[in-house]
Amino acid sequence: IAGITQAPTSQILAAGRRMTLRCTQDMRHNAMYWYRQDLGLGLRLIHYSNTAGTTGKGEVPDGYSVSRANTDDFPLTLASAVPSQTSVYFCASSESSGTGPLEQYFGPGTRLTVT
Amino acid sequence: GQNIDQPTEMTATEGAIVQINCTYQTSGFNGLFWYQQHAGEAPTFLSYNVLDGLEEKGRFSSFLSRSKGYSYLLLKELQMKDSASYLCAVGDSNYQLIWGAGTKLIIKP
Helix, strand or coil: CCCEEEECCEEEECCCCCEEEEEEECCCCCEEEEEEECCCCCCEEEEEECCCCCCEECCCCCCEEECCCCCCECCEEECCCCHHHCEEEEEEEECCCCCCCCCCEECCCEEEEEC | CCEEECCCEEEEECCCCEEEEEEEECCCCCCEEEEEECCCCCCEEEEEECCCEEEEECCEEEEEECCCCEEEEEECCCCHHHCEEEEEEEECCCCCEEECCCEEEEEEC
8 A cells, every 4th residue: 555545434323323534654754643624624633643652633523533552553532433423534644854744644534424 | 703704616717827815804814725625625825825925826826915914816827727716815813714705616618
Protein backbone atom coordinates (compact mmCIF):
# COMPACT_ATOMS: atom_id res chain seq x y z
CA ILE A 1 0.00 0.00 0.00
CA ALA A 2 1.08 3.56 -0.50
CA GLY A 3 -0.23 6.49 1.52
CA ILE A 4 -3.25 6.20 3.79
CA THR A 5 -6.00 3.63 3.67
CA GLN A 6 -9.33 3.73 5.46
CA ALA A 7 -11.92 1.06 6.04
CA PRO A 8 -14.75 0.67 5.51
CA THR A 9 -15.44 2.88 2.48
CA SER A 10 -19.01 3.34 3.62
CA GLN A 11 -21.25 2.02 6.34
CA ILE A 12 -24.86 2.23 7.45
CA LEU A 13 -25.08 1.83 11.21
CA ALA A 14 -28.02 1.56 13.58
CA ALA A 15 -28.11 4.10 16.36
CA GLY A 16 -26.66 2.78 19.60
CA ARG A 17 -24.23 0.42 17.88
CA ARG A 18 -20.48 0.53 18.37
CA MET A 19 -18.28 1.11 15.33
CA THR A 20 -14.54 1.37 14.67
CA LEU A 21 -13.22 3.16 11.63
CA ARG A 22 -9.79 1.95 10.61
CA CYS A 23 -6.90 4.06 9.34
CA THR A 24 -3.44 2.85 8.33
CA GLN A 25 -0.53 4.79 6.84
CA ASP A 26 2.76 3.52 5.45
CA MET A 27 4.64 6.83 5.27
CA ARG A 28 6.05 6.56 8.80
CA HIS A 29 4.47 9.89 9.68
CA ASN A 30 4.47 10.74 13.37
CA ALA A 31 1.27 12.79 13.39
CA MET A 32 -2.19 11.48 12.55
CA TYR A 33 -5.62 13.08 12.59
CA TRP A 34 -9.30 12.28 12.36
CA TYR A 35 -11.67 14.80 10.80
CA ARG A 36 -15.33 14.84 10.00
CA GLN A 37 -16.66 16.77 7.02
CA ASP A 38 -20.28 17.91 6.86
CA LEU A 39 -21.98 19.87 4.10
CA GLY A 40 -21.47 23.59 4.52
CA LEU A 41 -18.92 23.17 7.29
CA GLY A 42 -15.18 22.94 7.12
CA LEU A 43 -13.23 19.90 8.15
CA ARG A 44 -13.49 19.59 11.92
CA LEU A 45 -10.81 17.89 13.96
CA ILE A 46 -12.07 15.08 16.18
CA HIS A 47 -8.87 13.67 17.68
CA TYR A 48 -5.21 13.76 16.83
CA SER A 49 -1.98 12.02 17.74
CA ASN A 50 1.42 13.71 17.53
CA THR A 51 3.29 10.44 17.99
CA ALA A 52 2.65 6.80 18.81
CA GLY A 53 1.39 6.40 22.36
CA THR A 54 -0.11 9.89 22.63
CA THR A 55 -3.50 11.30 21.63
CA GLY A 56 -5.30 14.60 22.00
CA LYS A 57 -8.79 16.02 21.65
CA GLY A 58 -9.72 18.22 18.76
CA GLU A 59 -12.66 20.53 18.22
CA VAL A 60 -15.44 17.89 18.30
CA PRO A 61 -14.24 14.89 20.38
CA ASP A 62 -17.49 13.98 22.20
CA GLY A 63 -18.77 10.51 21.36
CA TYR A 64 -15.45 9.43 19.79
CA SER A 65 -12.30 7.77 21.10
CA VAL A 66 -8.96 6.92 19.51
CA SER A 67 -5.85 4.93 20.25
CA ARG A 68 -2.33 5.01 18.80
CA ALA A 69 -0.60 1.78 19.70
CA ASN A 70 1.93 2.07 16.86
CA THR A 71 3.04 4.53 14.18
CA ASP A 72 0.94 3.12 11.37
CA ASP A 73 -2.55 2.65 12.81
CA PHE A 74 -5.00 5.18 14.23
CA PRO A 75 -8.50 3.72 14.71
CA LEU A 76 -11.50 5.87 15.58
CA THR A 77 -14.27 4.35 17.70
CA LEU A 78 -17.86 5.47 18.10
CA ALA A 79 -18.94 3.88 21.36
CA SER A 80 -22.70 4.32 20.82
CA ALA A 81 -23.53 5.90 17.48
CA VAL A 82 -26.10 8.70 17.18
CA PRO A 83 -27.65 10.15 14.00
CA SER A 84 -25.67 13.41 14.40
CA GLN A 85 -22.53 11.37 13.74
CA THR A 86 -23.65 10.82 10.16
CA SER A 87 -20.79 12.33 8.19
CA VAL A 88 -17.77 11.68 6.00
CA TYR A 89 -14.74 10.83 8.10
CA PHE A 90 -11.22 11.51 6.89
CA CYS A 91 -8.02 10.25 8.41
CA ALA A 92 -4.87 12.24 7.69
CA SER A 93 -1.20 12.14 8.56
CA SER A 94 1.79 14.46 8.47
CA GLU A 95 5.40 14.58 9.44
CA SER A 96 5.74 16.50 12.68
CA SER A 97 8.42 19.15 12.83
CA GLY A 98 7.70 20.75 16.18
CA THR A 99 8.05 24.15 14.52
CA GLY A 100 4.75 24.34 12.70
CA PRO A 101 2.04 22.40 10.90
CA LEU A 102 3.11 20.52 7.80
CA GLU A 103 1.26 19.26 4.77
CA GLN A 104 -1.35 16.69 5.69
CA TYR A 105 -2.05 13.66 3.51
CA PHE A 106 -5.59 12.37 3.53
CA GLY A 107 -7.12 8.94 3.24
CA PRO A 108 -10.04 8.34 0.87
CA GLY A 109 -12.66 8.78 3.60
CA THR A 110 -15.40 6.72 5.21
CA ARG A 111 -18.99 7.69 4.55
CA LEU A 112 -20.99 6.82 7.67
CA THR A 113 -24.76 6.95 7.99
CA VAL A 114 -26.33 6.44 11.41
CA THR A 115 -30.03 5.58 11.27
CA GLY B 1 -13.05 32.67 18.38
CA GLN B 2 -11.36 31.24 15.33
CA ASN B 3 -12.84 31.83 11.93
CA ILE B 4 -11.97 31.18 8.31
CA ASP B 5 -14.13 32.82 5.64
CA GLN B 6 -14.23 32.00 1.96
CA PRO B 7 -16.98 32.32 -0.67
CA THR B 8 -19.33 29.37 -0.87
CA GLU B 9 -19.36 29.09 -4.64
CA MET B 10 -17.77 30.71 -7.70
CA THR B 11 -18.26 30.23 -11.42
CA ALA B 12 -15.65 30.83 -14.11
CA THR B 13 -15.07 30.08 -17.77
CA GLU B 14 -12.64 27.57 -19.20
CA GLY B 15 -9.36 29.30 -20.12
CA ALA B 16 -9.99 32.26 -17.80
CA ILE B 17 -8.45 33.29 -14.48
CA VAL B 18 -10.19 33.08 -11.10
CA GLN B 19 -9.20 34.34 -7.66
CA ILE B 20 -10.54 32.65 -4.54
CA ASN B 21 -10.23 34.74 -1.39
CA CYS B 22 -9.80 33.60 2.20
CA THR B 23 -9.84 35.75 5.32
CA TYR B 24 -8.99 34.41 8.73
CA GLN B 25 -9.02 35.20 12.43
CA THR B 26 -7.15 32.63 14.48
CA SER B 27 -5.36 32.30 17.80
CA GLY B 28 -1.85 32.51 16.45
CA PHE B 29 -0.65 31.92 12.93
CA ASN B 30 1.51 29.07 11.74
CA GLY B 31 1.07 29.06 8.01
CA LEU B 32 -1.79 29.00 5.54
CA PHE B 33 -2.63 26.05 3.32
CA TRP B 34 -4.76 25.60 0.23
CA TYR B 35 -6.18 22.20 -0.66
CA GLN B 36 -8.20 20.99 -3.62
CA GLN B 37 -11.04 18.54 -3.14
CA HIS B 38 -12.91 16.94 -6.03
CA ALA B 39 -16.44 15.75 -5.27
CA GLY B 40 -16.42 12.47 -3.38
CA GLU B 41 -12.65 12.49 -2.96
CA ALA B 42 -10.11 13.40 -0.31
CA PRO B 43 -8.49 16.84 -0.09
CA THR B 44 -5.08 17.14 -1.74
CA PHE B 45 -2.41 19.72 -0.96
CA LEU B 46 -1.95 22.66 -3.32
CA SER B 47 0.13 25.32 -1.58
CA TYR B 48 1.58 26.64 1.67
CA ASN B 49 2.35 30.24 2.66
CA VAL B 50 4.03 31.27 5.88
CA LEU B 51 5.58 34.58 4.79
CA ASP B 52 3.86 37.51 3.07
CA GLY B 53 3.87 37.48 -0.68
CA LEU B 54 3.09 35.37 -3.68
CA GLU B 55 4.02 31.72 -4.15
CA GLU B 56 3.71 30.47 -7.72
CA LYS B 57 3.38 26.84 -8.72
CA GLY B 58 2.52 26.33 -12.36
CA ARG B 59 -1.02 27.49 -13.11
CA PHE B 60 -1.72 28.00 -9.40
CA SER B 61 -0.45 30.86 -7.22
CA SER B 62 -1.20 31.70 -3.60
CA PHE B 63 -0.82 35.04 -1.87
CA LEU B 64 -0.62 35.88 1.83
CA SER B 65 -0.90 39.10 3.83
CA ARG B 66 -0.52 38.32 7.52
CA SER B 67 -1.26 41.89 8.63
CA LYS B 68 -4.62 41.76 6.84
CA GLY B 69 -5.44 38.15 7.71
CA TYR B 70 -5.95 37.53 4.01
CA SER B 71 -4.96 35.06 1.35
CA TYR B 72 -6.03 34.26 -2.15
CA LEU B 73 -5.58 31.36 -4.53
CA LEU B 74 -5.19 32.32 -8.17
CA LEU B 75 -5.93 29.78 -10.86
CA LYS B 76 -4.88 30.59 -14.42
CA GLU B 77 -5.80 28.99 -17.76
CA LEU B 78 -8.72 27.24 -16.17
CA GLN B 79 -9.44 23.69 -17.26
CA MET B 80 -12.61 21.67 -16.74
CA LYS B 81 -10.69 19.41 -14.36
CA ASP B 82 -10.24 22.41 -12.04
CA SER B 83 -13.91 22.10 -11.10
CA ALA B 84 -13.60 21.23 -7.42
CA SER B 85 -13.83 22.70 -3.95
CA TYR B 86 -10.88 24.72 -2.69
CA LEU B 87 -10.22 24.64 1.03
CA CYS B 88 -8.32 27.28 2.97
CA ALA B 89 -6.73 26.19 6.27
CA VAL B 90 -4.66 28.07 8.86
CA GLY B 91 -2.24 26.63 11.41
CA ASP B 92 -3.15 27.99 14.84
CA SER B 93 -1.05 28.47 17.97
CA ASN B 94 -1.36 24.75 18.78
CA TYR B 95 -0.14 23.86 15.29
CA GLN B 96 -3.55 22.43 14.44
CA LEU B 97 -5.22 23.33 11.15
CA ILE B 98 -8.41 25.38 11.25
CA TRP B 99 -10.39 24.85 8.04
CA GLY B 100 -12.71 27.04 6.04
CA ALA B 101 -15.90 25.51 4.64
CA GLY B 102 -14.46 25.53 1.13
CA THR B 103 -15.26 27.31 -2.13
CA LYS B 104 -16.97 25.26 -4.80
CA LEU B 105 -15.55 26.31 -8.18
CA ILE B 106 -17.69 25.60 -11.23
CA ILE B 107 -15.99 25.82 -14.62
CA LYS B 108 -18.15 26.42 -17.66
CA PRO B 109 -17.07 25.73 -21.26
